[in-house]
């Protein structure tokens with residue numbers, strides 16, 4: 001969401017010599033589309049550049065990316081993008097961003113490996129990608145600011161927090177994190193380094209607020225093994241497991257269990273294939289030899305010899321699981337005695353499609369209940385006690401909750417207050433709201449800069465205007481009404497009764513009396529329009545549209561798209 005704060009009027013002027021601006025242009029007050037602008041007189045870069053997946057009320061849209069309007073006046077100054085990790089809500093907008101601003105991108109190996117594939121698909125230069133190691137540092141731009149990658153545990157390998165060493169002090173950005181004491185790869189959250197930074201003094205901490213509402217600690221990724229193992233034990237038929245294809249550690253657990261229970265592994269879904277190969281080549285995943293089996297050979301194995309890993313945990317219609325449920329996968333189907341395990345959370349907004357997917361699986365005879373299995377999923381985000389641990393480790397002068405709904409951000413602010421942070425040391429940012437840090441220790445929030453969402457339709461080079469999306473919604477809800485007026489160019493009078501045509505509108509196409517009513521309204525609106533309006537096509541169409549909308553709303557309670565068409569009658 002966009003903040004309700006007043007506009008930062010002089011945002012187009014470059015920052016003063018001692019000033020550093022932090023501006024979230026996405027990812028605050030909403031989930032997804034994380035992008036933070038860091039801007040000083042000498043530096044300008046982004047931390048993360050994510051996308052938002054469209055919901056049902058954005059028909060025909062493939063992805064939603066931040067509006068980068070703030071960067072336009074400073075376009076030639078942009079230096080880099082720094083990435084915390086490879087989730088779509090942190091890297092997904094880069095193919096669109098880099099087309100406009102081909103700047104260097106820094107991140108850890110797995111993050112960049114995921115991004116590299118996307119850039120290839122979009123025909124973009126992968127030479128822009130620069131890998132950074134855990135605890136590695138790079139100088140951004142002219143070297144005024146140094147960035148440091150600190151490992152954190154999360155539901156994807158190679159996730160990091162960032163420490164930015166700036167003239168205004170050290171800023172820590174947590175990225176998405178939890179403090180898992182037992183990560184599968186043994187790569188622990190770098191709490192020691194964060195504490196050391198805290199000892200030396202941290203000016204500001206921006207921290208993940210996603211699970212602030214959950215008490216205690218987030219369960220370790222290691223606990224998922226128990227629930228998944230129970231599923232293996234209790235399943236006589238085929239076992240289907242769906243999870244996010246970037247959750248390599250979860251996939252490792254499932255593959256390990258398949259090996260122990262002597263089941264071959266079939267992969268269903270393009271991103272699973274791709275991500276497993278990437279993880280394998282980076283030695284982040286250990287696959288026993290010959291455990292993978294092609295789907296077309298699935299029939300060669302007994303049902304209790306197969307484990308099928310598939311994409312589609314959110315009910316995505318093009319996923320491996322969805323194709324399976326539609327019985328479109330040759331040689332493999334779900335049958336009574338099989339079990340489907342969804343080893344993922346439902347992302348808010350996907351509940352309906354997930355429920356539909358489970359229903360279909362049950363209809364085919366599969367068991368989908370997780371009852372009695374134990375945990376099959378662990379969140380990648382830290383709960384309350386972990387968020388408190390981070391605040392206490394870093395001990396920032398200023399605490400800024402990020403990543404989550406506005407309620408999450410506020411709750412995270414309250415948590416800091418409970419830990420003893422005074423109200424003036426907690427800043428609640430929101431989409432587009434600018435926070436300024438000055439070298440002398442001052443801090444202020446001068447207001448908002450332009451932010452918003454851009455809609456992407458694959459195959460269309462430019463962004464889709466928000467109005468197009470709104471029109472589609474109206475079409476879907478209430479249909480469309482065309483009113484065609486034939487005007488005599490000599491006299492300026494109507495040459496015939498206006499004709500009314502509709503599609504998807506409550507009025508049936510053969511309801512002549514209603515069409516006549518609308519035709520009469522259009523005629524009256526035309527005849528009563530001042531001659532100036534009549535001569536101005538745009539104004540005339542507006543007048544007609546208004547009159548028709550008013551009568552339609554009054555008589556049918558609906559609001560279809562109304563399109564007046566004005567034609568000149570052929571010369572007589």
Ligand SMILES: [Zn+2]
Pocket residue numbers: 034087089090176403
């Ligand atoms: Zn995230």
Ligand SMILES: [Zn+2]
Pocket residue numbers: 085087154176380
């Ligand atoms: Zn994440």
